[in-house]
Every structure is written in C-alpha cells, then in structure tokens.
Amino acid sequence: DTEVTQTPKHLVMGMTNKKSLKCEQHMGHRAMYWYKQKAKKPPELMFVYSYEKLSINESVPSRFSPECPNSSLLNLHLHALQPEDSALYLCASSQLGAGDTQYFGPGTRLTVL
C-alpha cells in the first residue's frame, strides 16, 4: 500500500469555525509533512513530523495546530482562519526524511468564508 489518504477532500468553513484535516499512511514512514499550496504556486512547507515529534514549524500562525497521534496519522487543526488561508492543503510522507521519495495525498481544498 503506497497511498496517503486525506479527508475531507473539500472543506468550507467560516472564520469562527473549528475544523480538522486528517492524513493517514500505512507505509511505515516515519516522516510526515503538511504543505499549503495556493493556485499556480508550488507547495509551501508548513510542518514536519519525524518519529511522531514536531521537528519543523515554518513560522506558521497558531491558528494552524498540527498533531501526530501515532506513526500513521497526522492531523491539522484549524481555528479562526482567515479568507487568505483558503488553499489546497497537502499531506505527504517519506521513509525517514527529505532525502527519500515523498508520497503525497490528494489534498484537502479549503475555502474560508
């Protein structure tokens, strides 16, 4: 199984809502990533988890809160987002780190009203 799954596929939320994005992989990968991608731009790294511990936070606003409950699961909790946070949120995983092939999920397309 070389698949990274993400739910939901689409999410529309108001600025006062709290929602969560979910990412799952069963490849035994120990590195997991959250990326944000705006239209016609490359992905921007948000967070990296290595062995279930947060290892990189690219100065992401605190309204985005990542969580890695176990080695297969990665969540991104959203609270009090702004319309400019509307984007495609991609999850990825790799064996150990950036020197390994990254497997991307299909993404969650988020719209903040």
Added chain:
Amino acid sequence: KNEVEQSPQNLTAQEGEFITINCSYSVGISALHWLQQHPGGGIVSLFMLSSGKKKHGRLIATINIQEKHSSLHITASHPRDSAVYICAAAQGAQKLVFGQGTRLTINP
C-alpha cells in the same frame, strides 16, 4: 533569488516532441526530486536523484552535482504528459525547497 530555479516556466509543444525542463539550485542538497502535478492537485513523485541519471519509461532525469543543475527529459511527448513539473531540493534532513514549477502543455 530563489534557491531553486526552474526553466522554462511555461512550455507548449506538439505531440512527439522531445521535452527538456531545467532546474538549478544554489543550496547544498542531499537529493533532488522531480514531481508531477496534474490539474486537480495530486502530486506524484517521478524521480529522486543524488547523482547521475535515472530513466523510467519515456522520462529521464539527470543531475550534475558540481554544476548544481538537473534536467528532466520527456521523449515522444504525449498530451497526457501535460501537467506541472516541479523540482525540489532536499535541504538538510527534512526540508524540501521547491522550484516554481514548469507548466507543460502537449498539443495533439
């Protein structure tokens, strides 16, 4: 100046043409990735290179570590190759630095 530069930004070609996309990087890297993204968002990893050359079907990727340059070639291009191609440099143990992408359109 971006740490990873791709050229061209846009490329339109006819079916059957040989395609080359270039990537130059200014950072020290442990590996260079080539990714493909189709409309709708899904990203697929095509190659991960640390030296030399790799081939998969009609796709060939090369890297010259001394010159800090990599190329992605597509032979006998087909309309289904139309996508955005992104190179990404593995900087340090855990971070990828992305180029801006090359939007490729292959016309039948």
